[in-house]
Amino acid sequence: xxxxRIAIILIALLLLGVAIGYFLYQxxxxxxxxxxxxxxxxxxxxxxxxxxxxxTQFNLQLVDKRVQIKGVLGSKxxxxxxxxxxxxxxxxxxVISAAFDKSLSESVAALTIGSEIEVLCVxxxxxxxxxxxxLLSETTITFNRCDLVSQK
Amino acid sequence: xxxxxxxFVMAMIFAIGQTFAQVYKTSTAVxxxxxxxxYETFEATNNQVTAAYSASxxxxxxxxxxxxxxxxEKKLMQTHFQENYMESAKYPNASFKGEIIAPENFRINxxxxxxxxxxxxxxxxxxxxxxxxxxxxxxxYTPNGIVLKANFSILLSDYNIAVPSNLMAKISQNIDIKVNxxxxxx
Numbered sequence: 001x002x003x004x005r006i007a008i009i010l011i012a013l014l015l016l017g018v019a020i021g022y023f024l025y026q027x028x029x030x031x032x033x034x035x036x037x038x039x040x041x042x043x044x045x046x047x048x049x050x051x052x053x054x055x056t057q058f059n060l061q062l063v064d065k066r067v068q069i070k071g072v073l074g075s076k077x078x079x080x081x082x083x084x085x086x087x088x089x090x091x092x093x094x095v096i097s098a099a100f101d102k103s104l105s106e107s108v109a110a111l112t113i114g115s116e117i118e119v120l121c122v123x124x125x126x127x128x129x130x131x132x133x134x135l136l137s138e139t140t141i142t143f144n145r146c147d148l149v150s151q152k
Numbered sequence: 153x154x155x156x157x158x159x160f161v162m163a164m165i166f167a168i169g170q171t172f173a174q175v176y177k178t179s180t181a182v183x184x185x186x187x188x189x190x191y192e193t194f195e196a197t198n199n200q201v202t203a204a205y206s207a208s209x210x211x212x213x214x215x216x217x218x219x220x221x222x223x224x225e226k227k228l229m230q231t232h233f234q235e236n237y238m239e240s241a242k243y244p245n246a247s248f249k250g251e252i253i254a255p256e257n258f259r260i261n262x263x264x265x266x267x268x269x270x271x272x273x274x275x276x277x278x279x280x281x282x283x284x285x286x287x288x289x290x291x292x293y294t295p296n297g298i299v300l301k302a303n304f305s306i307l308l309s310d311y312n313i314a315v316p317s318n319l320m321a322k323i324s325q326n327i328d329i330k331v332n333x334x335x336x337x338x
Contacts, residue, residue: 027227059244064220064234077180082199084180097179099200099221124200124218125244134249135175135204135214142200142218 031101043071121146173208181333192322196222250274
């Protein structure tokens with residue numbers, strides 16, 4: 001093989017590498033979850049996990065995983081940048097919230113408080129109060145980049 | 153005897169005041185940060201921050217930040233931030249807990265509409281590392297609640313966040329952080 005041919009192949013490979021690298025670098029963050037969930041939970045199951053499991057155990061299992069959650073919509077907050085919903089929980093010291101990208105503002109605004117909904121999200125994890133005198137006395141389980149799967 | 157009774161009543165009033173100090177909270181505070189160098193600018197925003205302010209004496213402030221709720225424009229940045237720098241599976245939350253030290257005996261009176269500058273002294277926990285720090289910010293009482301704002305910087309090295317040497321030119325050691333929260337009475 002001539003030197004010229006080797007040089008052409010090497011340059012082509014280099015350009016391909018640069019193109020792949022550029023594509024990967026420019027790939028936007030997925031703002032709405034899609035695909036098959038890694039886990040399925042009802043809010044009652046999440047509440048139980050939140051109270052019975054240590055936060056480390058909960059987080060190692062669920063952080064950054066796709067989770068489908070089924071529960072009753074308790075409240076919602078519509079903001080310019082994003083929208084959050086809060087599931088109804090039996091224990092008022094447990095807050096389960098899910099955030100949606102602003103592209104889903106209309107769908108979130110149309111959700112009816114008290115209805116049963118199912119969302120697919122990425123889990124941010126659980127946070128429990130560190131001290132008894134914490135102002136943030138609630139245990140929070142948060143999800144983001146959510147998509148609305150169903151509403152009944 | 154009468155003197156002691158008065159002192160007792162005053163102590164009880166103080167204790168009750170401490171116990172029932174009004175607390176303002178939110179679960180949708182916004183924290184954003186920016187890393188700016190000559191070569192690259194990275195920024196991310198988090199709309200899922202829980203925050204609280206207590207009108208106790210001294211007034212207290214607390215934040216809890218789910219690390220993975222910071223959203224970057226590019227997927228690769230998001231992955232690097234979560235997995236390589238913040239190690240979010242191990243340290244999924246950052247937090248701040250502090251007291252208002254200036255002005256002394258600061259209280260929101262429920263009428264003041266003007267933005268009031270405050271200094272909060274407390275402990276940041278980021279990437280599993282605790283660091284005592286002072287932050288300058290402002291509080292403003294509005295009919296919708298208390299608006300809390302702060303702009304400050306942190307050093308990545310203070311929290312054992314290592315940047316690979318080949319990315320030193322692209323990622324600033326000094327990260328500018330902006331906080332904006334509307335806290336409602338609870």
